[in-house]
Amino acid sequence: MILQFKSGTSEEILLKVEQKLATEGIRSVRSSETHRPILAAVDSVSPTLLQEIFDTTDELERIVTPEGPWKQVDRSFREGPTIVEIGDLKIGEGQPCAIIGGPCSVEGRAPVLEVANEVQAAGAHMLRGGAFKPRTSPYAFQGYGVEGLRQLKDAGEAVGLPVVSEIMDASHLPAFLDVDIDCLQIGARNMQNFTLLKAVGKAGIPVLLKRGLSATVKEWLLAAEYLMAGGCEQIMLCERGIRTFETATRNTLDLTVLPLLRQWTHLPIVVDPAHAAGIANIIPTLARASVAAGADGITVEVHLDPKRARSDGPQALSPGDLKRIVAEARIISALF
Amino acid sequence: MILQFKSGTSEEILLKVEQKLATEGIRSVRSSETHRPILAAVDSVSPTLLQEIFDTTDELERIVTPEGPWKQVDRSFREGPTIVEIGDLKIGEGQPCAIIGGPCSVEGRAPVLEVANEVQAAGAHMLRGGAFKPRTSPYAFQGYGVEGLRQLKDAGEAVGLPVVSEIMDASHLPAFLDVDIDCLQIGARNMQNFTLLKAVGKAGIPVLLKRGLSATVKEWLLAAEYLMAGGCEQIMLCERGIRTFETATRNTLDLTVLPLLRQWTHLPIVVDPAHAAGIANIIPTLARASVAAGADGITVEVHLDPKRARSDGPQALSPGDLKRIVAEARIISALF
């Protein structure tokens, strides 16, 4: 239950309400929203108690019951949409669609710099690249680790783009902080790695939270709630396709939930059409559809020679494709 | 295997090839394409036989192996995209996106006329309405049958729009022909009702073929192949959401397959975002995304008083929503 107070409600009244809740064993958390005080009651509030709170004050303006068991990620926990800021880049509702591009895996200092140059030239806004790779087989290339992180960051700095990279384990966090990675990606397979979510929530860096392969919207928003419960407010949800019976494509991109998420949460929504498709030549069209569905950002994999990619080659785009995505996103983004 | 011959290849050579195939027990079918002769070998052709055919003639220009077991619906079985023509309305690749609107069920002469007026005023291109309703429960409203068909057709004529209505059983076909319904819809639950497919394929009327609730693209294209094998060439494929684990929406709209279908088949693709969503207020955004993904048409349900709808009220749009969909489809359709 979210309690929205009138703008200018005194700290005294808020404390009273918080105490009232605490006395009944109900945990509450305060929004960082500055336009007006907003409180989320974490545990369930009985109608009687709610009446008592109403009787205490007439500063309580509106009570919102979220559509699911989440609290802080609910649309009503903030006055407007969350805008994630990474350097000068702003991602969220009302902002131009942000394009993130880069190699699936960082494959060395020279290759990543080369791709970075193309990504920047294509007009994209952030550089991506995997250094710690979650691979289905233990015998597959596992990424260059810390060294790869450093190469990615250097490439980003060289072309003037912030960088995002996947973190697979809480114990790797110091390395990400050390290299000054601009945004942490939590992968689909780790969406419910709760130890990781708790650690990353406290890291003070923006997070790109991918949806799990078969995660419901409810589970996904609760994973984001773990991050917010840890103190992180700069979170982007990333739809990347869900697992269904259909095998013609690698996964099924679930754009159906985008307009729903817009209503349910204040968090920005990014779409990764590449992992959903698994086939390079349909990705630009899916990117376009994603922007039309309301995506605040698009993330894709770019490789200068997809056939030689050390991972996910079949879904890697050329710099030309990326340029097309940037252009089409700009057009559609401006329309609606 | 699709055999594309040079333009101007003589009938004699074609007959020779067909005979060659027949001798080996291989069924073949000829495309109605006029730019050049195209043959589909229905059964599998051995490399040896293929070589023999090559040796027979140098008019055979190109051999295409479809991505799946379908033949006539394959992109290569025609020179360009199939354009479905219903009166003056043209639906298919390169045409403006066609908008189909109307009530879920025809609910009487006056109501359907009222909706028809709004649908026409909103700028939509075809009127839809169910007279035979496939309902999960035997106790639910089953539609007005033939009487409803007549009311729908009359409403369409009154406002100058062609009409489409669902046919549930082969035995109802005479009634649809009698009323002169412009387009037959085969519903998701009947996508693999093969007796129905065979009958409808011979009816000589355009068909809107909905994808089954859990039909793969392969099964869907083979259902369309049943129609083509019966002689029907005017077929629209209609994506309407697939069944997945996600329960936040009624189904999951599978836009991922749209650009793939564009590559695999010459048939037009229509999207029904309403049955996928199940929630009215996210439908216009999904319609927009569908057009951006390449939809040649959009079909939605419109009701003047959704709360009183006799079926599918929660996903019925207002005439205002329909107007918005028409406008946005026009804009995006023109862009790409």
Place this chain on the structure above:
Amino acid sequence: MILQFKSGTSEEILLKVEQKLATEGIRSVRSSETHRPILAAVDSVSPTLLQEIFDTTDELERIVTPEGPWKQVDRSFREGPTIVEIGDLKIGEGQPCAIIGGPCSVEGRAPVLEVANEVQAAGAHMLRGGAFKPRTSPYAFQGYGVEGLRQLKDAGEAVGLPVVSEIMDASHLPAFLDVDIDCLQIGARNMQNFTLLKAVGKAGIPVLLKRGLSATVKEWLLAAEYLMAGGCEQIMLCERGIRTFETATRNTLDLTVLPLLRQWTHLPIVVDPAHAAGIANIIPTLARASVAAGADGITVEVHLDPKRARSDGPQALSPGDLKRIVAEARIISALF
């Protein structure tokens, strides 16, 4: 809502209650149960009306609200389990597990007789065989139709077994009646072919109703409700695997719902492990697990030379496998 009256409640009282309901526009239906009168209210009954009914009589013993929107198939609509009787064969809770075997398709008079002999020798209780075949591709073998039905029935009579065969369309029903087929099978793809369900419900023959490829238990029970609403009481539900993301097996056999169905419905439950598995050598083990899960019957495909089968060869069993299934079913069936 199901109303169970005390044994011996007078016809007068029942008529009064039925009238009361009818006056409020509520349809009701009476159970054929002989131990006590049972009524199902088809439409929803308000608490006020329920109280009024209670006030009318003290013969109303128990009110049951089914777990879903079904009525007549609910466990509470009968005193005990439904036992389907086909000749001397009895299928249902408390009866020995019935084994149904036979070819996927009837492939001629001699072959089906040959298989029938083996099926009978293996100790199975019913002969199956497809004459009208629902095939994904229009170019695949579609079955021998009426001729095949006749061959199947003759084979059954020759070896003394009742026969079951799939009916694909309402218009074929006279042929099935003409040949005196003992049990009609409604296939997975036709589970929601409502025209077929209505026709078959009135045919007066036992029905084996397969679960749709992605049908929920609710939809499946409502399909059975269509049959009961038509007058058919001799219905067997047949679980045959559902469509999931897993591709190692053809489908996923959903044994999880068996004990649930036992609680929810009085109808017998048959399992078809073959279509779920799609691989012959795992079928006997799955049959055994099905019986342990409570299956009242098992249906499998048997072929004397699986590699030459005209359909579904990879999942056809040998007579030896069938013998093993009969034996193991007998043992487990006797245990619990």
Place this chain on the structure above:
Amino acid sequence: MILQFKSGTSEEILLKVEQKLATEGIRSVRSSETHRPILAAVDSVSPTLLQEIFDTTDELERIVTPEGPWKQVDRSFREGPTIVEIGDLKIGEGQPCAIIGGPCSVEGRAPVLEVANEVQAAGAHMLRGGAFKPRTSPYAFQGYGVEGLRQLKDAGEAVGLPVVSEIMDASHLPAFLDVDIDCLQIGARNMQNFTLLKAVGKAGIPVLLKRGLSATVKEWLLAAEYLMAGGCEQIMLCERGIRTFETATRNTLDLTVLPLLRQWTHLPIVVDPAHAAGIANIIPTLARASVAAGADGITVEVHLDPKRARSDGPQALSPGDLKRIVAEARIISALF
């Protein structure tokens, strides 16, 4: 590719083959099987190279290509089934079915001891209990951590049963080792937590590896391969229901894959019917079906007062249910 050598093949020949492979850049690993030497080539081997190896020696008896990309978990990598040994308890093909029971969460010293007594009295073989709990919501009870581990172990020792508990993060491993937990459980949500798999693979303790919510058999076996690649040989695969469209049950227990796993891998298979069902009163029947499908072990949750359970109460069994499961497993286990 798995290379099985004749029993008694000399170390010299093995080294030669390994060197040959290494020269071509092909990694290989040797089975711990004692009856005969077995090598797995991790990378793909060309037919030419294979021929060269054959020419080198006639001690190479049989070459097996696994059904998927796994190596060490393949059935052919050992002579017979792997038997996991935990104290005197033996789990695997040919052994009596092992029953694992205990509370979902350890809820304190006294409660866990109380349950342990019942579990032991019911005839079960191992005690389970969660101390680190993966919870969908950050506000839900997260378990008692290390303290809970200690209480579980003490309870196990008091009643003479080994204990198994879920590990959620590699950093917690020292605590599990310190308390001397007998078996580590990797939960469904962590099946592809590769950092965890690598750490646990080196811990030297038996592992119960749950299948991910939507993990294919291939991904699941590759997760086990991570463990084996780390040096762990004592692995049990645990089927616990997969995520499907069906909502009548919490998940769908996939028994279809059990007989397939038996053919594909030498590892023991345990089934957790409780998380699949989510409803207590259908669990014993599912346990029985699981044993009939070939399960080497069953794991269920037991609580003395399910309504007061701090997690997963609706699927907790009573000690009486557990007793029934133990008895029925014994009977069926002995039959086949």
